Structure formats: structure tokens, C-alpha cells
Amino acid sequence: xxxxxxxxxxxxxxxxxxxxxxxxxxxxxxxxxxxxxxxxxxxxxxxxxxxxxxxxxxxxxxxxxxxxxxxxxxxxxxxxxxxxxxxxxxxxxxxxxxxxxxxxxxxxxxxxxxxxxxxxxxxxxxxxxxxxxxxxxxxxxxxxxxxxxxxxxxxxxxxxxxxxxxxxxxxxxxxxxxxxxxxxxxxxxxxxxxxxxxxxxxxxxxxxxxxxxxxxxxxxxxxxxxxxxxxxxxxxxxxxxxxxxxxxxxxxxxxxxxxxxxxxxxxxxxxxxxxxxxxxxxxxxxxxxxxxxxxxxxxxxxxxxxxxxxxxxxxxxxxxxxxxxxxxxxxxxxxxxxxxxxxxxxxxxxxxxxxxxxxxxxxxxxxxxxxxxxxxxxxxxxxxxxxxxxxxxxxxxxxxxxxxxxxxxxxxxxxxxxxxxxxxxxxxxxxxxxxxxxxxxxxxxxxxxxxxxxxxxxxxxxxxxxxxxxxxxxxxxxxxxxxxxxxxxxxxxxxxxxxxxxxxxxxxxxxxxxxxxxxxxxxxxxxxxxxxxxxxxxxxxxxxxxxxxxxxxxxxxxxxxxxxxxxxxxxxxxxxxxxxxxxxxxxxxxxxxxxxxxxxxxxxxxxxxxxxxxxxxxxxxxxxxxxxxxxxxxxxxxxxxxxxxxxxxxxxxxxxxxxxxxxxxxxxxxxxxxxxxxxxxxxxxxxxxxxxxxxxxxxxxxxxxxxxxxxxxxxxxxxxxxxxxxxxxxxxxxxxxxxxxxxxxxxxxxxxxxxxxxxxxxxxxxxxxxxxxxxxxxxxxxxxxxxxxxxxxxxxxxxxxxxxxxxxxxxxxxxxxxxxxxxxxxxxxxxxxxxxxxxxxxx
Numbered sequence: 001x002x003x004x005x006x007x008x009x010x011x012x013x014x015x016x017x018x019x020x021x022x023x024x025x026x027x028x029x030x031x032x033x034x035x036x037x038x039x040x041x042x043x044x045x046x047x048x049x050x051x052x053x054x055x056x057x058x059x060x061x062x063x064x065x066x067x068x069x070x071x072x073x074x075x076x077x078x079x080x081x082x083x084x085x086x087x088x089x090x091x092x093x094x095x096x097x098x099x100x101x102x103x104x105x106x107x108x109x110x111x112x113x114x115x116x117x118x119x120x121x122x123x124x125x126x127x128x129x130x131x132x133x134x135x136x137x138x139x140x141x142x143x144x145x146x147x148x149x150x151x152x153x154x155x156x157x158x159x160x161x162x163x164x165x166x167x168x169x170x171x172x173x174x175x176x177x178x179x180x181x182x183x184x185x186x187x188x189x190x191x192x193x194x195x196x197x198x199x200x201x202x203x204x205x206x207x208x209x210x211x212x213x214x215x216x217x218x219x220x221x222x223x224x225x226x227x228x229x230x231x232x233x234x235x236x237x238x239x240x241x242x243x244x245x246x247x248x249x250x251x252x253x254x255x256x257x258x259x260x261x262x263x264x265x266x267x268x269x270x271x272x273x274x275x276x277x278x279x280x281x282x283x284x285x286x287x288x289x290x291x292x293x294x295x296x297x298x299x300x301x302x303x304x305x306x307x308x309x310x311x312x313x314x315x316x317x318x319x320x321x322x323x324x325x326x327x328x329x330x331x332x333x334x335x336x337x338x339x340x341x342x343x344x345x346x347x348x349x350x351x352x353x354x355x356x357x358x359x360x361x362x363x364x365x366x367x368x369x370x371x372x373x374x375x376x377x378x379x380x381x382x383x384x385x386x387x388x389x390x391x392x393x394x395x396x397x398x399x400x401x402x403x404x405x406x407x408x409x410x411x412x413x414x415x416x417x418x419x420x421x422x423x424x425x426x427x428x429x430x431x432x433x434x435x436x437x438x439x440x441x442x443x444x445x446x447x448x449x450x451x452x453x454x455x456x457x458x459x460x461x462x463x464x465x466x467x468x469x470x471x472x473x474x475x476x477x478x479x480x481x482x483x484x485x486x487x488x489x490x491x492x493x494x495x496x497x498x499x500x501x502x503x504x505x506x507x508x509x510x511x512x513x514x515x516x517x518x519x520x521x522x523x524x525x526x527x528x529x530x531x532x533x534x535x536x537x538x539x540x541x542x543x544x545x546x547x548x549x550x551x552x553x554x555x556x557x558x559x560x561x562x563x564x565x566x567x568x569x570x571x572x573x574x575x576x577x578x579x580x581x582x583x584x585x586x587x588x589x590x591x592x593x594x595x596x597x598x599x600x601x602x603x604x605x606x607x608x609x610x611x612x613x614x615x616x617x618x619x620x621x622x623x624x625x626x627x628x629x630x631x632x633x634x635x636x637x638x639x640x641x642x643x644x645x646x647x648x649x650x651x652x653x654x655x656x657x658x659x660x661x662x663x664x665x666x667x668x669x670x671x672x673x674x675x676x677x678x679x680x681x682x683x684x685x686x687x688x689x690x691x692x693x694x695x696x697x698x699x700x701x702x703x704x705x706x707x708x709x710x711x712x713x714x715x716x717x718x719x720x721x722x723x724x725x726x727x728x729x730x731x732x733x734x735x736x737x738x739x740x741x742x743x744x745x746x747x748x749x750x751x752x753x754x755x756x757x758x759x760x761x762x763x764x765x766x767x768x769x770x771x772x773x774x775x776x777x778x779x780x781x782x783x784x785x786x787x788x789x790x791x792x793x794x795x796x797x798x799x800x801x802x803x804x805x806x807x808x809x810x811x812x813x814x815x816x817x818x819x820x821x822x823x824x825x826x827x828x829x830x831x832x833x834x835x836x837x838x839x840x841x842x843x
Contacts, residue, residue, distance in 0.1 A: 024175035028339055032174035034181075036333040036340075036347060037354035038133065038158040039165025041172060043087045046076040048101065049155055051126050052134045062105045062123035069119050078148045081119070088124060089116045097168050098183035098217045099476065101130040111218070111261075111298075112268035129476050132161040139365040141358045159358045162472050163189050163351045165333060166344075169214075177339055179332040182214035182231075182239065182263075187477035189348075190469045196348045197462050204233050204345050211344060212484060213239075214327070219260035219481040220244055223324070228484075231329035235341045243323040244483070247310045247584065253287075254310050256302040256317070260481075262325045267291070270322040271300065277320055285313040311584040315636065355465045360455065367451040370444050372416075377441040379417025380424065384434045386411070390421060499550045504570060506544075506582065506594065513579030514570045517546060544768060544807045547599040554631055555586060556596040556616070558649035562641035563588065564634030567599065587637050596653040603632040613656050613681060616641065617664060617691055617704040620648040623736070624688030625679045628655070643687045652704045660706040663731070665716065665743060665756035667702050668695045672740035673731040676706065690737040703756040712758040713784055716744045717767070717794065719751035719802045724791030725759065725782045745790045755806040766807040767795050779808075 034041050040048070050072035056063045069084045077084055090096045092104030095111045106122035109115060116122065136159050144153040169183040192210035196202055213228045221242040222228065231237030241262035248257050261267060271291060277283045285308030292299040304313055318324035331342045335350060342350070383390045393410060397403035404418040413421070427433060454460050502514040547553065547567045555563040563586040571580045582594060596616075601608055612628040624642050631639070644650055656676055665671045672692045679689060692701065705714075710728055717723040724744055731741060744753060759765070761780040768774045775795055785791065795803070 020175075028174040028177065029334065029337055032172035033177075033179055033332060033334050033339055034165060034170040034172070035157055036165060036335050036342065036350040038160035039163070039168060039170060039333075040133075040158065041170070043077060043079075043083060044091065044101075045158055046072050046154065047084060047088050047091070048126065048130055048133060048158065049137075050076060051102075051124075051130075052137070056125045058103065058126050058128040058131050060125060062103070062125045065106075065119035065122045065124050068124060075152055076147050076154050085116075085119045092124060095218050098215060098481075099129055099162075099167050099186060100127055101133070101168075103127045111266070113266040129162060132472060132476075133158045133164065135159060135161050136358065136362050139362045141361045141365070157354070159362075160351075160354065161468055162186070162476070163193060163348070163469075165351070166211075166347055170333070174339070177332055178330060180328055180330045181333070182327055182329055183216060184211055184213075185215035185478070185480045187473050188212060188215070188480070190473040190477065192344075193348050193352065193469055194466050196345065197352060197466050200349075202345070204343060207345055207348070208232055212480070214329075214482065215480045216241065216263035216327075216482045218263050218265075219483075220262045221260075221483045221485050223485050225484065225486045227326075227329075231331070232344045235329070235331035235343045235346075237329045239327045239329060241325055241327060241482075242318060242485070245314060245323070250301065250303070253306070254304045254308070256304065256310060256314050258300040258302070258323065259298055261298065261300075262322065263327060265322045265325055267293070267298070267300070274302075274317065274321045283313075283316050283320055285309070285316070309581075309583040309590070312587060315587060352462075352465065355468075356458075356461055359461050359464055363451050363454045363461075367448065367455070370448045370451060374441065374444045374448060375414070376417060376420045377437060377444065379413050379420055380428070380437055381441060382411050382413065382417075383407075383421040383424065384429070384437060387429060394422065499548050501546060501548055502567065502572075503544065503546055504553075504567070504597075505579065507578065510582045510594070511579040512570055512582045512585065513573030513577060514547075514549075514567065515573060515575050544766065544805050545597060545599070546807075551599045551601065552603050554598040554600065554614075554653070555582075555588075555594050556598070556641050556650055556653045557588060557592045557638075558595045558644070558651075559589075559592045560640060560642040560644040560650050561588075561592065561638040562631055563638045564603075564631070595650050598653055598655050600628065600655060603628075611657060613658050613676075614641070615654050615656055615662065615676065615679065615704075615706060616650060616688065617652045617701055618642075618644060618648045618688070619651050619700045620645070621664065621690060621692040621694055621701050622648065622688040623662065623664070623679055623691030623704075624686060625656075625658075625676070625681050626684055626686075627681055630684045640685050643685050645687060651701055654704065654706045656706045657708075660708050661710075661733070662691070663705045663707065663714065663756060663758075664692045664701055664740070665703045665753055666692065666695065666699055666740065667752045668699045669742060669744045669746035669753050670695065670740035671714075671716075671731060671743040671756060672736075672738055673728075673733050674736045674738075675733065678736040693737060693739045695739070702753050705756055705758050707758050709758070709760070712760045714743070715755075715757050715759045715765075715779070715782070715808075716753055716791070717755040717803060717806050718744065718746070718791070719754045720749065721767075721793055721795045721797050721803060722750045722791045723782065723794040724789060725779070725784050726787045726789075727784060728758070730787040742788050745788060747790065750790060751802065754803055757806065757808050759808055763808050765794070767803060768805045768807075769795065769797060769801050770804045771798075771801050773801075 030042055032041065038045065051068055054063065054068060054071050056068060065085060065088060068088065069081050072084050073081055088102055089108050092100055092102040092108045094100060102124050103126065104122060104124050107117035108122065137155060141159045143156045145156050147154050165181065166184045166189045167186045169181040171180045172178065188211045192207050195207065195210050208229065213222050213225070221244055223240040223242045227237045227239045231239065243258045243262060244260035245256050245258045248255050261270065271289055274283065275289060278286050285305050286302050287305045288303040290301040290303070292301055302313070302317070304310060331347065332339050333342055333347070390407065393406050394403045397406055400422055403422050404415070407413055407418045407421055408415065454464065501517040503517050504512065504514045506512045549568040551567045553565045553567050555565065565586065570585065573579050582588065588594065598614060603609055609629040609632045610627065613625050614628055614631060615623065615625045617623050631641070641653070642650055658676060660676045661673060662676050663671055663673050682688070694700065707728065713725045713727055714731065715723060715725045743756070744750070746752060759779045763779040764776055765779055766774060766776045782792065
């Protein structure tokens with residue numbers, strides 16, 4: 001040990017603790033976390049300030065990246081050149097930053113993860129929006145500190161006219177903490193900030209009406225809104241992002257086309273991992289993947305196998321690949337040098353506070369400059385008023401210092417004024433120049449008064465901040481790129497969709513569409529009808545009903561599952577188009593089949609769902625009643641509606657208030673009438689109770705109706721086109737589970753019963769046969785007959801044609817081509833029921 005040195009024993013635990021805390025604080029404050037005011041980490045700030053000092057602004061020519069990196073390294077950032085260049089590259093990538101701060105020239109990498117060219121090959125300059133980050137920096141608006149070798153000053157924060165932390169987000173891993181902040185839309189953020197300035201007490205829920213959600217540079221869809229709300233309220237939340245995809249037919253094959261992917265997803269990696277999953281048989285139904293992206297935009301094509309169902313494949317891709325990924329929001333930023341978790345209102349509040357300080361400091365600087373200039377102008381005006389004397393004093397003085405002193409003594413000037421007079425040019429002695437002096441002095445006095453007013457009144461300063469923000473919005477604001485998919489449908493979607501009445505038709509092969517109701521016309525009994533749908537060979541229309549765009553739609557399948565959808569989500573088609581395969585819209589299993597539909601009002605309304613019931617019937621005569629509330633929380637893959645026994649299948653589902661009477665009709669021509677109250681409410685997974693006893697093994701239930709208005713009649717239709725209308729009173733009320741009474745005489749001429757419905761004179765009938773021909777006629781053309789008669793011919797059938805569906809629609813007296821949407825019910829050949837009829841109390 002050298003002379004004069006000594007050892008000091010230290011507890012290693014204490015030394016490790018203090019050294020690690022020092023290190024962690026250094027990483028937190030000087031490397032990994034952004035400042036809440038300008039949204040920049042030190043390296044970003046140094047790159048922008050270095051470029052500003054180098055004069056590489058948006059209006060200048062591009063400069064070599066290596067030159068910029070060298071400047072930043074040598075003056076401000078004593079770390080590796082890679083850290084500086086990588087930072088600069090990221091600020092120039094359109095898929096990394098929502099609003100790029102650097103304008104790069106050359107290869108700056110790609111969304112596939114390709115590396116940028118070396119810095120000796122690329123060039124860069126600041127973008128116009130980055131100039132806004134540094135506006136007024138020369139006006140002493142921010143504090144400066146010494147650089148690493150104490151030779152230069154660098155800013156501790158930038159003046160930042162734009163709320164950069166919110167619009168570009170940030171991510172960084174410090175020691176013991178990390179930050180992950182999503183980018184937002186500039187126009188929305190400015191609107192939110194202005195709303196905050198107008199009302200500092202604004203609630204976060206109101207702020208959300210301005211700043212709706214994050215807005216990612218790569219677009220995509222924000223799937224569900226709960227995570228967004230949580231992040232806005234608490235600073236933490238999980239936002240689910242989905243790729244934007246649609247279905248296309250390419251060269252005769254169904255394809256999934258992806259045009260936008262979630263933020264921070266590497267496209268090439270995503271495609272490679274998807275290919276691996278296909279090879280490992282984890283994902284079925286894809287035969288090939290092509291990346292057809294070019295400079296016009298992204299296009300990834302998933303070519304499907306012939307038997308694949310596009311919607312199911314797409315949902316599988318969402319589940320297993322990065323086509324759906326999540327962004328975990330963790331809004332940690334430095335506030336006064338300390339890390340803090342911030343909600344959206346706090347971020348805006350700190351930004352406004354920073355801008356307020358910048359405006360105050362800028363105004364003070366401008367005021368000082370203006371007062372200094374006014375002071376000099378006062379001296380120059382005194383000199384111009386006494387010009388001859390001033391000239392003689394200067395000429396009589398031996399040197400400049402003496403001249404200054406003599407002027408000070410004679411006119412009571414200050415040192416600064418005297419210096420300005422001595423250095424005055426001869427041309428300022430002209431009359432014109434003297435007038436200019438006076439007008440400049442008057443202008444500067446007005447400016448001083450204005451600047452003092454700004455400093456005196458906070459509301460004036462806030463108005464300036466607002467004006468500057470709105471100016472930024474005007475210059476750089478744009479439309480949002482990321483769509484928001486509000487889970488369960490949100491009002492903001494409905495506002496864009498008119499609540500029109502529509503006919504929804506579903507064919508035997510499972511094609512669905514919605515069509516404006518007015519496309520159908522009224523004809524008289526016995527007419528031939530008009531073409532209702534261009535179906536495929538041997539396909540025919542099987543279900544038809546009327547709803548409105550804003551209603552909710554429940555789909556019930558023969559295996560007893562229930563799916564959930566909004567009517568406006570059903571693809572629109574003309575009366576003659578075939579529609580879209582229903583499998584593309586809901587995740588129904590291949591062998592299952594949709595059998596019943598219910599159109600309801602708002603399923604989020606507790607009073608509504610708790611006062612309504614779904615009553616179901618199966619082919620074997622089982623009935624079951626369940627509260628509508630049990631169906632108000634949908635799942636992607638459906639929920640169990642009824643536990644269907646082996647050999648049976650669900651046939652119908654109706655919406656009731658628990659006070660109606662139930663009719664069940666059998667193929668053999670019998671019907672039963674009983675009170676709905678005889679069936680107690682059960683859980684979703686129950687099997688139900690006996691509703692009617694079948695005549696024999698070949699017999700089956702063909703339909704169920706729920707009656708609320710007892711002045712109506714019962715209409716039955718047979719498969720060969722015979723129909724009959726008889727009074728409800730002809731059917732006596734019996735107990736649930738009986739054999740029923742005769743409702744129509746079934747003969748070979750009439751064929752088996754296919755439909756049973758409740759009608760009145762104000763209704764129209766719409767009858768559709770298997771060949772796709774539709775006829776519409778008035779119920780008042782049919783007279784009331786006895787219960788056991790054969791009925792009359794309703795429609796002329798050609799050859800071996802038979803009836804596929806019978807729908808009841810309410811006639812509008814002013815316009816026979818319009819139908820009241822609240823009162824329609826459909827029965828099909830195999831007994832499938834579609835009912836949007838509401839109870840009387842709801843109408």
C-alpha cells in the first residue's frame with residue numbers, strides 16, 4: 001500500500017445498496033423515463049437540440065446522419081453512437097412514431113424489422129413539427145444545465161408547443177420500473193387540452209369524449225373499450241389491438257386480407273410464426289400466405305382451403321398470432337425529476353403548467369427586450385431633438401469615452417443611451433429616419449403595455465396557450481388511424497347508422513342479408529308473386545323476419561347454443577342478392593344450424609332484461625322458459641341456451657313478458673294452448689319440461705306462438721298452400737303436456753302442417769315457396785272458419801313446389817308498401833321460428 005493511503009472497512013451490503021440506488025436513480029432520471037413536460041428522454045432531447053444548434057431544421061437541407069450523431073456525442077451525450085443513431089432512426093419511422101420528429105433520407109429500416117443503413121449513408125433533418133418543440137428556446141423559456149464536461153449549456157427540457165408525451169407516447173425500462181405510454185391523435189389531444197384549460201375541474205369521463213382512445217401509427221382496431229377507460233382513469237390498463245382484415249375472393253378462393261397490423265408488431269416475424277403454427281397443425285384452414293405489401297400500403301393475403309370458414313380461421317388467427325395483441329399501458333413519467341404514475345388528466349395538467357411557465361418566461365424576456373429597446377429609443381429621440389448640440393459635443397470631445405460622458409452630463413442619459421447615440425449612423429439624421437424612430441417608439445410602448453397585461457392576467461396567458469395549441473392542430477392535425485370497436489356496440493357507432501326497418505332473410509344453405517323493407521310490394525290472394533331472392537341451385541329461403549338496425553339479435557342453434565349480434569352488423573344486400581354465409585358472421589360449428597332468432601331492445605337495460613323471458617320449444621315437444629337477463633352477456637363462441645336431449649333439437653325461441661299464452665302446433669294437425677305461467681323460469685343449462693305429447697314417432701312440433709292480444713285469430717298453413725283462419729276461442733286452454741286439439745284436417749291434398757301464427761285484419765301475409773317466389777296478401781281476404789275444416793288455397797304452387805316460409809307483417813294504412821316492424825313473426829317448413837313481436841305493454 002502506498003504511503004499516505006489507508007483502508008476503510010465498509011459493510012458490503014451497505015455499499016451494494018447505496019451503489020445500486022445511485023445507479024438506478026441515474027437510469028430512471030437520466031436515461032429511461034420521459035419528462036412529463038416535453039415527453040422526451042434525455043437522448044431524444046439531445047438529438048433534437050443538437051440538430052437545432054447545428055442548423056439542420058425543417059427549412060434547411062438534409063445533413064449526413066453521422067455528422068449529426070457526432071455533434072450530439074461530442075457535445076451532449078457521452079454514450080455509444082448506436083444509442084444516438086437508433087434514437088434518431090426511430091424518430092424518422094412512420095410505423096414507430098405517430099407524429100415523426102425527423103425527416104430521414106435513405107434506408108431507415110422497415111416494419112419487417114430490417115435494419116437501417118449505416119449512418120454514413122443516411123441523411124436527416126428536423127420535421128416541421130419538431131421545430132415546434134424548440135420554438136422560443138432562445139428566449140430563456142427553459143432552464144439550462146452544464147453538459148458532461150462543463151464546457152457547454154444544454155436544456156433540461158424543451159419548450160414543446162405540442163403535447164408530445166400524449167401524441168407520441170414513450171416506452172422505456174428503468175431499474176425497478178418501466179413506462180409504456182401509447183400515442184394519441186393530435187387533434188383529439190388538443191381538443192382535450194383546450195377543454196381542460198376551459199374547465200380545470202373537468203372529469204376524466206368528459207375528457208374521454210375529446211380524447212377517445214390511443215391512436216396507433218400502424219392503424220388497426222382497438223378491440224373493446226374497458227381497457228382504454230381504465231388506462232385513462234388510472235394510468236394503467238390493457239388495450240387489445242386487432243389487425244384490420246376483410247374477406248375477398250381471389251382467383252376463385254376465399255382469402256383473408258390484412259391491411260393494418262397492431263402497433264409494434266414485426267410483420268415478417270408474424271408471418272413466419274403463423275406459417276410455423278400452420279405446419280404444426282395448430283391453425284387449420286390456411287393453404288398459403290402471401291405478403292403483397294408495397295409502397296402503396298400493407299397487404300398480407302391468407303389464402304384459405306376450399307372447406308375453410310373465413311370467420312373461424314380469422315378468429316383462430318386472432319387467438320394464436322400477433323394479429324391480435326395487447327398494449328399494456330403504464331403511464332410513468334418524470335414529474336419534477338421524480339417518477340410518477342399519471343392518468344390522462346394529470347399528463348394534460350402538467351403539460352399546460354409547463355406551457356404556462358414557458359409563456360411567462362417568454363413574455364418576461366420579450367418585455368425586457370422591448371423595455372431595453374424603448375430605453376435606447378428614448379435616448380435617440382432626445383439626440384434627434386437636439387441634434388446640432390449633440391454633434392458639437394461629439395466633435396469637441398477628444399475620444400468616444402469622453403463624448404459619451406459629456407452626453408450623459410448634458411442630457412442626463414444612461415451609459416447605454418449615450419453609447420447608442422455615439423454609434424448612431426449619419427443616415428439616422430434624415431427627417432424620415434427621425435419619424436421612424438418616433439413611430440417605432442410608439443409601437444414599442446404599445447407592445448410593452450400588451451406584454452405587461454399578459455403578465456398581469458392568467459386568463460390572458462391561458463388564452464395564448466389555447467390559441468397556440470389550436471394553431472398546432474390546424475397545421476399538423478389529422479384523422480384518427482386506429483378504429484375503435486366498442487365492445488357490445490356503442491352509441492357512437494349507432495349515431496352513424498340510421499335506425500331503418502329492414503327485412504332479414506336467411507336461406508336454407510345459410511346465407512343471410514338485410515334489405516330495406518320497402519322493396520316488398522302487396523298483391524292479392526292467388527297471385528303468382530315476385531322474385532324475392534337469387535338463391536343458388538336447390539337453395540331456398542328458409543327464414544324471414546323484420547327488425548330495425550339498432551336492435552340486438554339473438555341467434556339460437558338446433559344444438560341449443562345462443563349467439564349475439566347487432567342488426568346493423570348483418571351485411572346489406574338487395575332483394576335479389578343471395579347474401580353472406582352466416583358462418584362468416586358468428587362462430588357457429590360446422591354441423592350446427594341456426595334455427596331461431598329474437599330481436600330485442602337494449603340488452604344493457606337492467607329493467608328490460610329482467611322483465612322479459614325467452615321461451616323455447618323443441619321438435620319433441622319440450623318447452624323451457626329463461627329470463628332474458630341470462631342472455632345479456634355474449635361470448636365470442638356462443639353460450640348454452642338450452643340443454644337439448646339426444647335425438648331432439650331446438651326449434652323455436654320467443655320473447656315474452658311472462659303473461660302470455662303459448663300455442664304449440666304439430667305436423668299431424670293438432671295444437672295445444674296453455675298459460676305461459678305453467679312453465680317456471682329455469683337456468684340456461686336446464687333441459688325444460690314437456691309442452692305437448694306427440695301423436696306418434698313420426699309426429700313433431702312445427703311451430704310455437706305466444707299470444708298477448710286475445711282478439712286475434714289463429715292462422716295455420718299446410719305445405720301444399722292451404723290455409724285457414726279460426727278464432728282463438730275455438731282452442732280451449734288445457735294443461736301443459738296434453739295431446740292438443742285438431743286445428744286443421746290433414747289430407748294428402750293439403751300436406752302436413754307447416755305454420756301456425758296469430759293474425760288480425762290489419763296484418764299482411766308474406767308467403768315464400770322453395771323456388772324463391774314471394775307473394776304478399778292481406779289477412780282480411782281470408783274469412784274466419786271452424787277449427788276442424790280444411791281451409792282455402794292461399795298460393796298457386798307449380799309442379800312439386802311447396803311452401804318454405806310464411807311471415808306475418810302488419811299493414812301500414814297510409815302506405816301498403818311499409819310494415820310496422822314491431823309485429824312480425826315467421827314460420828318455416830321445418831318449423832323454425834323468428835319472432836320480433838313485443839308484448840302489448842312494450843308497444
